[in-house]
Amino acid sequence: MPPESLVLDASGLQFKSNIPSEFVWPDHEKPCLHPPQLAIPPIDLGGFLSGDPHVVSTATQLVNEACKKHGFFLVVNHGIDSQLIAKAHEYMDLFFGMQLSQKQRLQRKIGDHCGYANSFTGRFSSKLPWKETLSFRYSADCKNSNIVEDYFLNAMGEDFKHFGRVYQEYCEAMSKLSLGIMELLGLGLGVERTYFRDFFQGNDSIMRLNYYPPCQKPNLTLGTGPHCDPNSLTILHQDQVHGLQVFFEENWYSIDPNPNAFVINIGDTFMALSNGIYKSCLHRAVVNSETVRKSLAFFLCPGMDKVVKPPSSLVSSMNPRTYPDFTWPVLLEFTQKHYRADMNTLNAFSSWLHQQHTIN
Numbered sequence: 001m002p003p004e005s006l007v008l009d010a011s012g013l014q015f016k017s018n019i020p021s022e023f024v025w026p027d028h029e030k031p032c033l034h035p036p037q038l039a040i041p042p043i044d045l046g047g048f049l050s051g052d053p054h055v056v057s058t059a060t061q062l063v064n065e066a067c068k069k070h071g072f073f074l075v076v077n078h079g080i081d082s083q084l085i086a087k088a089h090e091y092m093d094l095f096f097g098m099q100l101s102q103k104q105r106l107q108r109k110i111g112d113h114c115g116y117a118n119s120f121t122g123r124f125s126s127k128l129p130w131k132e133t134l135s136f137r138y139s140a141d142c143k144n145s146n147i148v149e150d151y152f153l154n155a156m157g158e159d160f161k162h163f164g165r166v167y168q169e170y171c172e173a174m175s176k177l178s179l180g181i182m183e184l185l186g187l188g189l190g191v192e193r194t195y196f197r198d199f200f201q202g203n204d205s206i207m208r209l210n211y212y213p214p215c216q217k218p219n220l221t222l223g224t225g226p227h228c229d230p231n232s233l234t235i236l237h238q239d240q241v242h243g244l245q246v247f248f249e250e251n252w253y254s255i256d257p258n259p260n261a262f263v264i265n266i267g268d269t270f271m272a273l274s275n276g277i278y279k280s281c282l283h284r285a286v287v288n289s290e291t292v293r294k295s296l297a298f299f300l301c302p303g304m305d306k307v308v309k310p311p312s313s314l315v316s317s318m319n320p321r322t323y324p325d326f327t328w329p330v331l332l333e334f335t336q337k338h339y340r341a342d343m344n345t346l347n348a349f350s351s352w353l354h355q356q357h358t359i360n
Contacts, residue, residue, distance in 0.1 A: 006294050007053075013098065022128045023221045029127075031245075031252075033224055033287040038246055038253030039067065040259055046077035049180050056187070056225065056317075058092035064188035067274075070248040071228075071266035071281035075181065078262055080173050085237055088170045091163055096132055096211040106155050111337050113206060114151075130221045130287045131328035135208040138171035140201065141303070148207070164310065171207050174235050178203070181264060189274055191311050191352050196273070202303040204328070212243060212285065212293040222294070227341045229267035230331055230349075231299040234281075236263040241293040247282040247343075268346040269302065269328060275310035276322040302328045324353050 012275065025031075043062050047055030066073040095103065100118075108115030117133045139147050150169055152164030182196040212223040223243060237259040238244060243251045244264075255263065265281035266274075302308060309325045323346060334349050335341045 007148070016251045017216050019215065019217050021219060022126055023130055023352060025127050025220065025222055025225070029222070029226065029286070030219060033219060033286060033288075035245060035252045035254045037256055038072075040072065040074050040255075042074040042076040043184070044077045044178075045075040045180055045184070046079055048184055051266050055096075059184060060187045063184050067185070067188065067278035069279070070246060071271070071279040072246050072248075072283070073264050074258065075177075075260040075264055076258075076261045080175055080177060080262075083172060084166070084170055087293060088237075088296055089239060091166055091214045092209045092211065092296070094163070094296075095134060095209065104132075108135070108229045113332060113336055127222075127225060129136060129224050129285075130212060130215050131223045131285075132213070133181040133208055135206055136167070136201075136300075138168075138175065138205045138207050140175050140203045140205070150285065167207060168209045170296070171205070171298065174207070175203060175205065175271055177262070178205075178233055178235060178298070178300045181235075185278070186269070186273075189277060189314060191313055199273075199306065200232070200300060200302060203300055204304050205301045206299040208297045208299065210285075210297060212287050214289055214291060215287045216289055218287045218289050221287065223287045224283075226282060226284045226343055228271075228280035228282055228343055229265065229299060230269065230335045230341050230345050231267040231301045231328075232273070233300040234263075234265045234267055235298040235300070236265070237264065237296045241291050243285045243287065244295075245284050245286060247284075252266070252284070260268075264337070267299070268349075269308055269331065271346060272308050272323040272326070273310055275314040275319060277314060277319070280346065301332070304329050323350050326353060 041062055043059045044055055048059040058255055063073055095295050103116050106116040108117045114135050116139055136148060136151050146168060148168040149161065149164035152160040179197045179200060182200055183193050186193050186196045215221055226247065240259065242254060242257060244255040244263065246255055265283060266278050268280045273279040305327065307325050307327060315321055331349055334352060335345060338352065339345060339348055
């Protein structure tokens with residue numbers, strides 16, 4: 001267990017020339033700070049949803065190629081209000097700029113996936129990420145219509161009601177956006193256009209605010225280690241600071257920030273839903289010595305009782321079942337209590353599930 005005194009307090013640690021050893025990553029995982037850029041043609045989501053045959057055909061082809069190669073693409077013309085995005089970034093600055101003791105009022109409990117986390121120091125003792133995060137649950141179920149707003153109100157008080165309202169609106173916009181993207185993925189895989197949209201209609205998802213302070217030794221640490229997201233789909237909005245990198249054909253590539261685009265990556269749960277046809281995106285984040293980097297990440301997840309299994313049309317003698325049936329809460333618990341998410345999470349989870357069934 002790591003020492004409780006070890007915290008990434010951005011107000012002080014970012015200026016130290018020597019960083020604690022817990023933040024130093026092994027040589028083979030240390031970052032390449034100036035990798036080549038990965039050129040990704042952005043997909044016109046608005047044109048796709050309008051039904052323009054040419055745009056639909058082009059978008060379907062682009063997303064199919066990208067998801068089979070590396071599980072990563074960009075969407076533009078997405079319809080999300082730029083002022084809402086700006087407000088979400090502004091409030092992120094406000095939250096992470098507070099005193100550590102104030103942020104810790106939302107402290108994440110061990111084994112939980114929501115709350116404030118400071119480099120995950122309570123969970124890991126080595127290869128710590130150089131970041132602070134705030135995660136909270138979003139539900140598209142009408143019974144939980146104000147779940148984000150209520151979370152901040154209950155935990156932080158009346159002063160945070162508007163703060164919660166902004167992120168409630170942002171999550172609702174991300175949920176709507178994700179359903180449009182699911183139509184695109186359905187067409188790309190050759191299943192009914194509404195198949196995956198319907199599957200995620202009542203999603204129970206996670207919103208995360210990522211804050212990467214400057215680091216005086218950025219070549220020794222990582223903001224986020226190499227991993228595939230365990231959820232279904234990640235919708236990311238970066239600020240103007242470089243840091244996101246994607247792994248493709250044995251190389252790390254930098255992804256240019258684009259304020260008009262959302263970064264989309266396939267997660268492990270959707271890889272299972274596609275029977276392994278679409279690849280979960282292996283990615284990481286690097287830090288720099290001069291500037292804070294921030295990102296907004298919406299992790300689309302199925303409803304709690306949805307069974308994750310591919311449609312029968314994606315299973316054949318040429319492409320037999322790759323992963324066992326499961327529900328999202330079981331995979332989520334696995335990543336919170338038994339396994340640190342990396343590039344092998346889904347295979348490790350499949351083996352663990354098999355062992356559980358054997359024992360029982």
